[in-house]
Amino acid sequence: MKPSIQKEQIRRNALSVDCWQRYAGHRHQVTGLLCELPLESSTPALCVLGAGNCNDLDLRQLAARFATMHLVDLDGDAMHEGIQRQQLDDASGVKVLGSVDLAGLIDVLDDRTGDGSISEPRLHRFLQQPGPWIPRPLEPLAGSFDVVASVCTLSQLIDSIGVSLGKNHPNFLELVFAVRRQHLQLMLALLRDGGRGVLVTDFVSSDTCPELVDASPERLPSLCVQLIQQHNFFTGLNPMAIVRLLSQDAAFQNQTADVRLTSPWCWRYVSRTYAVAAILFGKTGGSRPAKHPTRP
Numbered sequence: 001m002k003p004s005i006q007k008e009q010i011r012r013n014a015l016s017v018d019c020w021q022r023y024a025g026h027r028h029q030v031t032g033l034l035c036e037l038p039l040e041s042s043t044p045a046l047c048v049l050g051a052g053n054c055n056d057l058d059l060r061q062l063a064a065r066f067a068t069m070h071l072v073d074l075d076g077d078a079m080h081e082g083i084q085r086q087q088l089d090d091a092s093g094v095k096v097l098g099s100v101d102l103a104g105l106i107d108v109l110d111d112r113t114g115d116g117s118i119s120e121p122r123l124h125r126f127l128q129q130p131g132p133w134i135p136r137p138l139e140p141l142a143g144s145f146d147v148v149a150s151v152c153t154l155s156q157l158i159d160s161i162g163v164s165l166g167k168n169h170p171n172f173l174e175l176v177f178a179v180r181r182q183h184l185q186l187m188l189a190l191l192r193d194g195g196r197g198v199l200v201t202d203f204v205s206s207d208t209c210p211e212l213v214d215a216s217p218e219r220l221p222s223l224c225v226q227l228i229q230q231h232n233f234f235t236g237l238n239p240m241a242i243v244r245l246l247s248q249d250a251a252f253q254n255q256t257a258d259v260r261l262t263s264p265w266c267w268r269y270v271s272r273t274y275a276v277a278a279i280l281f282g283k284t285g286g287s288r289p290a291k292h293p294t295r296p
């Protein structure tokens, strides 16, 4: 019997709960990117998808920049405890939305028949759903954020598919690409016109590139280009492919502007080092309002 996806994510968050010091460089990069974005509103609103332990977010610095912050994750306890550790007071404008499945896939992947296999009809219904989708607890917030950040969450959404289905499942790749597309659509749906999306994603680790452990900041950009050329990256997480998707795919190009990729940096996690980069994009004004069907 496979552990439920939610339990597994909570277990992983527990493993990295004490990583505040270790994440300092990564936190500096993520927080810096969010704080440096030009904002039009005098009361800017931030939404963070996958906030978890909040070890990659300097919440006090963010609270000084944003009037309100919504933190969203499956693991509500991790976010509450992260806020406590960073000693934010009640006036900081932070709101926590826990137990939110950002891909809407957990019920599908955890729904097993007697022999432990997945319900194929449910899986196909998921794959056939039309257009953008937004988790129900986030519906009232659609179109309301100046900045939406996803912080190393897409890799976890995709990893859950591999762990649950196995990479040899005939629908594995289709599901990975559907979840990636849906995550980008969700970020756009939450943004107000003129808002900025920041997709921070880990895309390769020292498991397949041991050189990452000691790579200097000067060496890292050329090393990452080389790794991408060699197809040494997590399935679905080639940052250059995500840039192309947002700027050239018919479903995105009319809604996005100024799509760009940052230089990579290293994130020293508990047991390995990841190369991370952020894809920054604007949501254009005048895009047609998206419909947000509820999952069947």
Ligand SMILES: C[S@@+](CC[C@H](N)C(=O)[O-])C[C@H]1O[C@@H](n2cnc3c(N)ncnc32)[C@H](O)[C@@H]1O
Pocket: 009, 010, 013, 016, 050, 051, 052, 053, 054, 055, 056, 057, 072, 073, 074, 075, 078, 100, 101, 102, 103, 104, 106, 151, 152, 153, 156, 157, 160
């Ligand atoms: C790598 S962690 C991000 C790091 C985190 N911000 C921190 O500082 O510890 C990825 C986060 O995604 C969350 N996550 C994974 N799958 C999810 C899902 N289906 N829906 C919502 N959150 C999910 C996990 O609970 C975890 O907190």
